[in-house]
Amino acid sequence: MKYSWFILSMYLCLVVSCNRPVTNPVYVARYPSIYPDYVGVTIPCRIAPLNFISTDTVDLIDVVLQGKDSRIHIQEDQVVDIPIKKWKKMLANTAGDSIMVTVCIRKGKGWRHYLPFPIYVSRDTLDYGLVYRLIAPGYEVYSKMGIYQRELDNFDQTPIMENTLVRTSCLNCHAFRHNNPDCLSFHVRGAHGATVIQQHGEGSERFMNTKVDSTLSSCVYPYWHPGGRYIAYSNNLTNQAFHSARNERIEVVDKASDVVVYDTKKNKLLLCPRLMTDAFETFPAFSADGKKLYFCSAEKKDIPAQYKEIKYSLCSIDFDAQNGTFGDKVDTLISTRDIGGKSISFDRPSFDGKYIMFTLSDYGNFSIWHREADLYILDLRTGKYRPLTEVNSKETESFHDWSSNSHWFVFSSRRDDGLYTRLYISSIDKDGKATKPFMLPQKDPISNEYSFFSYNVPEFVIAPVHVSTRNLNIGLMSKEREQFGMKKVE
């Protein structure tokens, strides 16, 4: 009797820990069907475990990961949950090489053994984490949403700000200076609206009113100058319309838009007439050296009647950070006429100055609601551009961001179901070729299926973002706002 507890615990340990051996499997000459699809992907040497499930119904799934000098064996009934410590060790040892993944599936009485597939482990590091917004892919009304940060070598997700803090507010357009979390800008819309700018880390929040007399609206899409003194914004008069026919939902169109630059030092918006024409200018982004300002521009059309005729070209103008002045002329890098009458949005230069990645859709600038939207890349050294066919899908590819070493990029895609946006990460090799993208790893890949949220505006950060929730609460709930000044520059 006195040993009964010991015997029982030993028995339980054995039952729990013992795997069923894979015996006499039938060899299947194809890769296993898994979700997310991690077959043949390239990953950084610092990333959370690529947990996955089999898309077939299974009784048991047996997985062996063979690294350079270590091996992980997992047997589960549903989710292949890779032990994080072993995984990290395996990645560290396998950098520059590949992990071979052997999947055996038991359904009924027999085992099936699939072709082992590789996961390539790059030596190039990836930034600390990602910041994104989680929001339901809705129309005009919004429920709970928030801006969150996710550490990339584990599954920890923490809120930077949720709209539970300031009820019924909408949070959007977060941006960092070259992935540096100390310089942050984001907007809060609603009764307690403000643009929050934090230039020197936690505690340096400023709550701004960005609308001035000469601008169309409050500031919208932000992009930090690499020097940290300036932030480029667009001003957009935006309208939403709703499609009646199937497979299309929302049309977001600008009735007018301009580009402006905010000088944080002098608290002044720099208004340049060449960026505030009758044409629609939007999506400003500074070049890696800060000497150019890229933006998208479309000829003015009658809205909403001609909304399908709005086609944006990729343009640039010189910018002098020393004096806060602009060049005399606007250059067109890619004209909509050259690109088959399509429309460019989300121009994002790489930080090494080699590329601009952008989204191309049939018309307009709100590409997330365009199923045909794909990623393109412009090589600034040759002036040639091409579709990133390695990463594009039949569904929407839209917002994207570069890692600080410009080797990796993250992009949002609706390839899973055509509506809910998920994040995918890929890398660019020295020849400008992208690797097969992998979905941002999830502890439980099935959790995506039950989530009402889309991932939105992913931005890499090189370190954790520190924002004082208390300061945000007090600052936003108070009515005091710092008013942007303005300065017209030629």
Place this chain on the structure above:
Amino acid sequence: MKKYTSHLYTLIFGILVFVFFTFFYYSHLYYQEQLQLFLYIDSYFFDMVCRPGGMSGYIGAFFTQFYYFPWIGALIIALLLMLLQELVLFLSNSFRRQPQWMLLSFIPSVMYWSFLCDENAMLAGLVALNLTLIAVCIYLIPDKLWKRTFTLLIGSVILYYWVGGVYVLFIIFGVLFEIFRFKDSRKRGAIVAQIGGLLIIIILPLVTSTFYQDTLPRLYWGMNYYRFPNTDFYSFMYMWVPIILVPLVFAALPSQKTDKHRSVLFFCQLFGILFLAWFVLGQNMNFQKEEIMNYDFLVRGKNWPAIIKKAEKKIPKAPMSVADLNLALCQEGQMADRMFSFFQNGPEGLLPTFQRDFTLPLVTNEIYYYLGFINTSQRFAFEAMEAIPNYEKSGRVVKRLAETNLINGEYKVAEKYLKILQKTLFYRKFANRTMKLLGNEEAIDKHPEYGWLRKCRPEKDFLFSPAEKDMMLGTLFVHNKQNRMAFEYLMAYYLLTDNLKAFSKCLKLGESIGYKRMPTSYRQALMYLDSHQ
């Protein structure tokens, strides 16, 4: 027998509550059910219980899902109110046993009954109260002061995260019991408990605000008791204060020793309680809303004849009910004949204009759905769900989203919603049944509802224009000239906007519908036109 008398009163009270919610107020329960989506998955559980007061929110939501069958919901409410009364009685007797005052223990339950007549009052509040009072009962078990002090300090922290702001009652009761029952209030342990309790009340929500993002008033008062987050929190005091006062009254009032006095006391209390019930229920009951909700309840169940029958008894005047009635008339093929037999409030009674709330778009989505405006129905439904003030999701809406995506051939999205519904108790059957239709074009085309709506939805794209509803209805009808509902809504729209010229011009379009005779309202409109030309 005397031993069970008080329980008999409790039972009678429970029966009254059950009858009230089952037969007179059931649409309110059905309405509440549609404003949440209780999922049997880990992430839903953890998401709920990680909030302060989350456990009571989770249990409340668990019970609320049973409102799908209002009589079960009524039973649950009755049982919880009975439990509240029994707990109040137990705690009151723990102060000082006074059987002759027992009817006073019904006051908190009566107050909460009236509170639950508000469609935005959440059951989680009642669950939280019961859990708190159970915790107080546990506090009474230890006989040693240090054990009770420990229970109070640790218990209040745990209870805060389980039930939210109502945990304050636990601390207050702890202090009161030390004063009135254990007479230990001046001992060192009791003073530690009292100061500790006070500090917990002040500090705990502040500490929570450093890692949980919500407003401080909600962290102090609790966040699951009312659907609207920016509510007047002092209204909870009306429920909480009697719970403290009743036991104090037990402790303070003298015992009545003669039977005569007891009888007088009993009847005084009884009439007092009845008066209180009459007064507070009268304040909070809203049978106008009940009627509107009942129309929506019948629409949701596609019980068109019942809607018409109800309207024949009492003509609806509320805009939402008129819209529901018109939909029912159309579904029963009576609109063109009978719509003017009932009150009409212009085109808003046909297709109400979109509002950013969680009720009107829910009703309007039904109309657009049956018309064949699948995208618009989907948008209205989605917006209604997003507008739910406490950021909950909606079972009814997710079901509709699965349907609209299925009809639109968006099988992956439909599958996502169906998989979510498979994790519910009452929508699972629908989800399993509908899952079989995914990708099966033939089965969908043959489906009596989805197949028909596929034929009705517009093929040629146009942007929704609320100012041009007639144009949209016309386009819809031209696309499918068998779409009788589109035609009748178009004609009704012209009649209700006094656009008789357009009415007479479009009337010929209706030939394809195959009317055997000219519908009454059309004939009357033509006669009116003739007489004025």
